[in-house]
Amino acid sequence: MLKVSNLTKEYPTPAGPLTILSDVSLEFQRGDAAAIMGPSGSGKSTLLYIIGALEPPTSGTVTLDGLNPFSLDEPAQAAFRNDNVGFVFQDHCLLPQCSVIENVLTPTLVSRENKNYTKRAGSLLDQVGLTERLTHRPAELSGGEKQRVAIARALICEPLLLLCDEPTGNLDRHSAENIASILLDLHQKQNTILIVVTHSPELAAHFPVRFELIDHKLQRVS
Ligand SMILES: Nc1ncnc2c1ncn2[C@@H]1O[C@H](COP(=O)(O)OP(=O)(O)OP(=O)(O)O)[C@@H](O)[C@H]1O
Numbered sequence: 001m002l003k004v005s006n007l008t009k010e011y012p013t014p015a016g017p018l019t020i021l022s023d024v025s026l027e028f029q030r031g032d033a034a035a036i037m038g039p040s041g042s043g044k045s046t047l048l049y050i051i052g053a054l055e056p057p058t059s060g061t062v063t064l065d066g067l068n069p070f071s072l073d074e075p076a077q078a079a080f081r082n083d084n085v086g087f088v089f090q091d092h093c094l095l096p097q098c099s100v101i102e103n104v105l106t107p108t109l110v111s112r113e114n115k116n117y118t119k120r121a122g123s124l125l126d127q128v129g130l131t132e133r134l135t136h137r138p139a140e141l142s143g144g145e146k147q148r149v150a151i152a153r154a155l156i157c158e159p160l161l162l163l164c165d166e167p168t169g170n171l172d173r174h175s176a177e178n179i180a181s182i183l184l185d186l187h188q189k190q191n192t193i194l195i196v197v198t199h200s201p202e203l204a205a206h207f208p209v210r211f212e213l214i215d216h217k218l219q220r221v222s
Pocket residue numbers: 011012018020038039040041042043044045046047090
């Protein structure tokens with residue numbers, strides 16, 4: 001279970017602390033899927049980064065199956081992220097010099113598990129429809145294809161948490177629909193906790209549970 005309790009995030013600025021998140025709490029079980037919406041600058045990426053243990057909160061706690069990643073030292077925190085968190089970044093962050101399959105395999109380089117990840121990478125890339133693109137470099141892919149590689153990479157280490165920041169941000173309607181159905185399909189097959197941050201009402205409409213970040217607070221809207 002993912003439990004976020006009374007989370008606050010402030011950034012120091014010359015004019016004093018800048019509040020981004022205030023008293024945010026939520027709970028998700030394995031198999032849950034939710035969308036988080038909100039205006040630009042409202043703190044959606046910040047919240048996702050904190051949930052994914054990429055950025056510490058100012059106060060409050062995040063626990064995954066009872067473990068608070070921010071209580072761990074840095075190497076243990078990195079291992080926690082590698083084992084539990086799949087992150088699809090707002091600008092996908094693929095390595096330009098690596099091929100599609102190499103990009104998907106990157107997280108496994110530091111994995112402590114000794115599994116046949118190449119087979120799993122091939123299967124994930126098949127599921128996102130990229131079997132014909134395994135040796136392409138990111139520059140040789142369309143925007144939607146890059147997002148699909150990022151989704152396969154996020155799932156390679158079988159994470160409990162699949163966190164997606166604007167996964168359909170720069171895509172046309174058809175490609176966005178395609179990414180949405182791939183995400184929900186893989187989420188169901190892998191039984192993850194899926195949290196998607198989006199500006200798109202069409203993407204959010206795929207999720208039964210929706211939140212909005214308004215005035216630093218998270219409000220459930222459906
Ligand atoms: N390191 C930082 N120092 C100071 N302020 C920051 C820092 N990182 C983010 N912010 C501020 O926090 C606010 C929230 O940023 P965040 O990226 O979470 O917004 P967002 O809701 O994801 O926006 P968008 O929809 O445009 O991606 C912004 O106003 C931003 O300027």
